[in-house]
Amino acid sequence: MYIDQLPSVALSIILxxxxxxIYQVFTKLQVKSKAIWLNPLLLSIFVIALFILYIDMSFQQYFESTRPLTNLIEPAVVALGFPLYQQLHTIKRxxxxxLLLLTLGVFIVIPVSILLTVSLIAIPEIAVSLSLKSVTTPIGIALTDALNGNSAITAFAIILAGFFGALLGPSWLNFINVKSAEAQGLAIGAAxxxxxxxxxSKxxxxxxxxxxxALILSAVITAVVSPFLIPFMFFCLN
Amino acid sequence: MKNTIYSILAITGCVIIGKLTAYLIGGLPSSLYGLICFTLLLHFKILSADRIKLSIEWAIKNMSVCFIPAGVGIIEHFELIQKHGLAIVFIIFISTFILLTIVGLLFERTMDKQNNVHITNRSTL
Structure with missing residues (x-):
């Protein structure tokens, strides 16, 4: 491999x-097999991580080269305005x-995460990151930076929280007798x-x-609440 | 094709408005302002929902590919994972399930109540 000799644009395009x-292949695989645990995102991350470790590429180089993909998160979040628009009549009712339930959720999940992290790991930076794991990535990362967390840990925690809810959420909710599509959607969007x-969505x-x-409103509520709630939690713990 | 370009322009416009708003007022991340702007423009029929529907649904279906690079970043933190990996996974697992359970159960209960009120109202009429 002569990665260093490639012009950066070519490397960027290749990566x-x-x-x-790779993502497409795993998506096809999941569609064919219908197995929800064959999550394309998880498998792609796993394969690519192994690959760049194998060819000895630094993460920084991979991340900078694929920057356009990361930059697409912002327009993707804006696109979520469409399902929200379609649901406006529901919110009216x-x-x-x-709003009350999602605010309650934020006020429970942030203190619980911080208390657990402080007692088990005792690194404030990680406590901030883990408390912001329920919101969508761009917002979680922005808040992490503002509140002195560790954004790589936040990104990982956000993906993991996403997986737990996506893979086990529907069966867990069915198990505790939350069977309506509305309640399942709201709970999984929030968590x-x-x-x-x-x-x-499938x-x-x-x-x-x-x-x-739920994901949009939770993100807004977290963005408004966390700059006060997280420092307040640390103040109380000291 | 025309509709795809229309959708891209609509999203780009909202991203820019979001960035401007975040720059001027601050507070929320710019993508949230963009999202709110997109929703309002659709709601007040300034943007046509019919024309953007297909492209936007496609984009939302495939958006998780954008999270791959950030996710691969975990290889930067081997030491931390070795030391605290289990605790981190445990904390995320527990707090995610607490949130799922609270929001799910309470919303299901309130919807049941609302539906019951509906039914009793109808039967008394």
């Missing part, structure tokens, strides 16, 4: 195209309950953001609509 192709919502239209609604 982006292979990343997208239930907005008080939904597992875009990743969970993208996965459950189940039904209501899942995707309530999921997008």
């Amino acid at each position: 982006i195209v292979s990343t997208v192709c 239930q907005w008080k309950v939904i 597992s953001h875009a990743l969970g919502t993208a996965t459950i 189940i039904s239209y209501e899942h995707s609509a309530y999921g997008s609604l």
Whole structure:
């Protein structure tokens, strides 16, 4: 491999195209096998991580070369305005309950994550990162930077929270007798953001609509609340 | 094809408005302002929902590919993972399930109540 001799644009194109192709292959595989645990995102990350370790490429180089993909997260978040628009009539009827529940969720999940992290790991930086794991990546990362967390850990935690909700969320909710599409969508959108919502969108239209609604509102609530709540938690713990 | 270009322009416009708003007022991340702007433009029919529907649905279906590079970043943190990996996974697992359970159960309960009110209202009429 002569990676260093390639012009950076060529390297960029090669890496982006292979990343997208690997993702496509795993997507096809999942569609064919219908197994929800064959998650294309998880498998792609795993294969690419092994690959760049194998060819001895630095993560920084991979990340900078595939920067256009990361930059697409912002327009992708904006695109989520479409399912939200489609759900506006639902909010009109239930907005008080939904807003109240999601705010309650944020006020429970941030303190629980911080308390658990401080008692088990005792690194404040990681406590900040883990407490922001339920919101969609661009917002989680932006908040992490503002609140002195570790953005790589946040990115990882966000993906993991997404997986747990996407892979186990529907069966867990069925198990505790939460069976309506609306409640399942709202819960998974609140806990597992875009990743969970993208996965459950295949189940039904209501899942995707309530999921997008929850992920968007939770992100807004977290962005408003966390700059006060997280420093307050640390203040109380000291 | 025309609709695809229309969709890309619509999204780009909202991204720019989001960035400007975040720059001027601050507070929320710019992508959230962009999202709110996109929703409002659709709601007030300034943007045509019919024309963007197909492209946007395709984009949302495939958006997880954008998270791959950030996810690969985990190889930077081997030491931390070796030391605290289990605890980190445990914390994420527990807090995610607490959130799922609370939001799911409470919303299901309130919807049941609302539906019951509906039914009783109808039967009394």
